Amino acid sequence: MNVIFIEPAFPPNQREFVRGLAEAGATVIGIGERPLEELDPDLQGRMLHYHRVGNVTAVDSMTDAVRWVQERVWVDRLEAVVEAHTMAAAQVRENCTIPGTSVRTAWLCRDKPSMKAALREVGVPTAASTAADTADEVRDFAAQVGYPLILKPRAAAGASGTVRVDGPDELDAALAGFGSAESIAAEEFVEGHEGFYDTLSINGEPAYDFVSHYYPNVLDAMRARWISPQFIATNRVDSVADYGEIREMGRRVARALGIETSATHMEWFFGPKGLRFSEIGCRPPGVRAWDLYAAGNDIDIYREWANAIVRGAVENGLSRRRAAGIVALRPDGDGQISGYDGVDEVQQRFGEHILDVHLPEPGTPAQPVEAGYMANAWVRMVHPDYDTLRSMLDAVGQTLKVHAL
Incomplete structure (x- = not known):
């Protein structure tokens, strides 16, 4: 081929x-x-x-x-x-x-208002949303659904360019920040815990699937430098009943949008209103999440993706042997990274569970919070028990400090 x-x-x-x-x-x-x-x-x-x-x-x-x-x-x-x-x-x-992947499918996976409209037609629960070409259209939408609102570029990846607004004054400031954008997506804010559901699908059916959790939710993680945010791929996908609803939602989304043989990345929320679909990318997740899936499931995921493309089948099943996660470590200020505290302690306490570590050399420019999970220092870890892994990642975030001058 x-x-x-x-x-x-x-x-x-x-x-x-x-x-x-x-x-x-x-x-x-x-x-x-x-x-x-x-x-x-x-x-x-x-x-x-x-x-x-x-x-x-x-x-x-x-x-x-x-x-x-x-x-x-x-x-x-x-x-x-x-x-x-x-x-x-x-x-x-x-x-x-x-x-x-067809133009229709690619468009629906990129254009958030069109994506949500297509999914609402087949009964997938999503936040109320609209495509707005003018500031007045956004204000009309706010009058209909109330605050908070989420504003984002129509075709952005993940949380890129996303802002939350809690009232009219914040809305005006946010709209000014979008500048010359011809059209933006406005959405109802959905309260709840945030995670993502990823697949490697073959002819529309998931040959592999993975569920990950954000701690805290992405917008919260991108608001403050002191937060050491995490995401964790659970190994309980097959054993926890609640994940059945997420997996079924993923299948409905794939059918509605025409996903065939492709990787997918779907964001979701679960809260007082139940499970809500957020958005999808017809591609692998970012922030090297696939590396975590490979480590947790004893597979070469890049080779298996290629097997799906070339042979129409994967060679190996998922072991679900370990949960795998990342904790991002932000410098304590702007400027340049000057050094670290707690590196030896983290290694002594958790060394056998550490997958890899990235500690930029002193003198490296400190990146802003909004640059993402892998912009500065980070640690990736694995453990057979999901809750234990989460507590270890918490401990790393509390112990390993990145200083900047």
């Missing part, structure tokens, strides 16, 4: 998808924005050909590049696993008659 893979070099874990495809027996053709000489030799060696373009989201130039490849070899699949690339990839597939 000949597979075109979009942007094989960046971000760095993209090369793992290329590795997986090559090991699954695919002939890989890469299309990316970087010069060939900037790709490491191992990555180059796993591709039959690498084609450079100026912008992998420019549909016309991408279509030309793919057609150039098609003139030389048959192309069975074209794959993109970065949120910003998925819509352009779908349009190129359609232009070049290549199987895979």
Whole structure:
């Protein structure tokens, strides 16, 4: 099978998808924005050909590049696993008659108001939402559903650009912050615990599925530097009855949006109003969550993703042997990282359960809170018991301190 893979070099874990495809027996053709000489030799060696373009989201130039490849070899699949690339990839597939995620599905997974409207039509519970082209439309929506409200770009990934507003004054300030955006998504604020449900689906059915929890919820995590936020992939998916509702909701979402053979990432809330779907990406989760799934389930998830693409089946089941999670550690101020406290204590107490650690060198610029979970220091851990893992991650966040000057 000949597979075109979009942007094989960046971000760095993209090369793992290329590795997986090559090991699954695919002939890989890469299309990316970087010069060939900037790709490491191992990555180059796993591709039959690498084609450079100026912008992998420019549909016309991408279509030309793919057609150039098609003139030389048959192309069975074209794959993109970065949120910003998925819509352009779908349009190129359609232009070049290549199987895979359709333009309709990619659009519904990117455009949040359209996504929620499609899901409400089939009975999936979601927050009230609207696409607003003017400030007055947002104010009208606020008058209908009340506060708090959530405002976000229509096609953003995760919490990127998302703000909560609790009243008219905050709404005016938030709308000014969106600047020249032609359209934004406005949503009812849903109270409750936040998590995500991810799958590797084959022909619309989840061959693998994973449930993860945020502590605290994402917007809370992005509000204060002192918080050391976590997310944890549970290993209780098959044994806790409550997860059955999440898994069934995921299947309904996939059917409604036309998901076929693809990774998916779905956000959800559970609170006083019950389970509510938040949004979906037709791609793997960010923040290297797949690494946690692999560690917790004794699989090479990149190879299994490739098996799904190339062979239409995975080779190994999920062990559910360990829960796996990450705790993000923020510097105590702006400037540059100056040092750490508590590193030795964390290693002594939890060393056997630590998967990996990232501690940027002193002198590294401290990144802002909104830069995300892996922007500064972090620790990833595994343990057979979910509750024990959560308490260990709490302890790491309380013990390991990052200083900045």
